[in-house]
Amino acid sequence: MILQCAKHCLDLSTPKIMGILNITPDSFSDGGSYLQEGRISLDLVLKRAEQMLAEGADILDVGGESTRPGAAIVSEQEELDRVIPVVEALVQKLGALVSVDTSTASVIEESAQKGAGIINDVRALMRDGALGAAAKTGLPICLMHMQGQPHNMQDAPRYEDVIVEVSEFLQQRINACSAAGITKERILIDPGFGFGKTLAHNLALLARLPELAALGAPILVGLSRKSLLGQLLNRGVDERLPGSLALALAAAERGAAIIRVHDVAATKDVLSVRSALINSAIKIHS
Numbered sequence: 001m002i003l004q005c006a007k008h009c010l011d012l013s014t015p016k017i018m019g020i021l022n023i024t025p026d027s028f029s030d031g032g033s034y035l036q037e038g039r040i041s042l043d044l045v046l047k048r049a050e051q052m053l054a055e056g057a058d059i060l061d062v063g064g065e066s067t068r069p070g071a072a073i074v075s076e077q078e079e080l081d082r083v084i085p086v087v088e089a090l091v092q093k094l095g096a097l098v099s100v101d102t103s104t105a106s107v108i109e110e111s112a113q114k115g116a117g118i119i120n121d122v123r124a125l126m127r128d129g130a131l132g133a134a135a136k137t138g139l140p141i142c143l144m145h146m147q148g149q150p151h152n153m154q155d156a157p158r159y160e161d162v163i164v165e166v167s168e169f170l171q172q173r174i175n176a177c178s179a180a181g182i183t184k185e186r187i188l189i190d191p192g193f194g195f196g197k198t199l200a201h202n203l204a205l206l207a208r209l210p211e212l213a214a215l216g217a218p219i220l221v222g223l224s225r226k227s228l229l230g231q232l233l234n235r236g237v238d239e240r241l242p243g244s245l246a247l248a249l250a251a252a253e254r255g256a257a258i259i260r261v262h263d264v265a266a267t268k269d270v271l272s273v274r275s276a277l278i279n280s281a282i283k284i285h286s
């Protein structure tokens with residue numbers, strides 16, 4: 001399966017790596033790392049982006065809004081000011097395939113004009129104007145499931161059957177996209193690990209990830225350094241690399257097409273070992 005992302009063709013027959021580029025001054029994990037004298041430095045962002053591409057990132061995911069519970073609310077203008085210059089630079093200077101982590105109609109439109117290749121929306125195009133804006137871009141869209149809103153999503157997540165409810169939500173959003181003129185070939189789906197889910201919900205979703213494939217769209221997952229690893233291993237956010245790699249491999253084994261990560265080089269090694277094993281098994285030995 002090949003996904004057409006602006007000028008880039010993304011071959012999803014083997015799992016692809018999406019590197020995280022947070023353009024937020026207050027991000028949970030790697031936030032603040034591109035700040036110079038309190039301002040986001042385009043040079044530092046470009047340096048990190050070049051490094052991730054050299055390490056094997058297939059996509060760079062640029063986000064200007066933190067969805068961490070308690071994070072500051074970002075105005076539309078602030079999000080535009082953060083994200084658009086970065087998208088432009090990554091496309092123009094590095095020729096990168098850029099996905100834009102946004103729920104905002106104007107950011108979707110302007111990012112596409114600057115050459116972004118994928119829209120990644122944790123609110124699944126439910127904000128005012130987002131569905132129409134995304135439809136007009138012609139770009140692939142990642143629809144993610146979230147229960148509640150970032151400020152309250154982890155208060156007391158509850159499901160009758162987490163797999164069924166996540167599947168039904170994603171199917172509804174696929175239908176909404178279809179009605180807005182976004183064809184099935186442009187849609188990616190994501191169960192939204194950590195977005196209104198307990199540890200048990202997250203583990204059930206990963207264990208049963210193959211069931212989401214029935215929706216007929218490639219699956220994107222974001223598990224890197226997330227708090228399920230804190231709960232599972234009692235480790236701080238900087239101590240979650242081995243756990244993140246185990247989750248990335250588990251997701252790849254269960255059919256994930258795109259894996260969103262902080263640690264590109266290490267994830268690339270894991271996926272290279274996996275593909276060597278797969279290729280060995282299908283070769284004819286004489």
Ligand code: 8Y4
Pocket residue numbers: 028029063067101120121122142144190192193220221222223224225226227237260
């Ligand atoms: C430590 C590290 C603690 C990371 C929290 C976090 C996803 C996503 C995010 C995801 C898609 C995050 C933008 C949350 N997660 N997009 N975005 N899927 N498609 N938290 O799972 O990384 S941000």
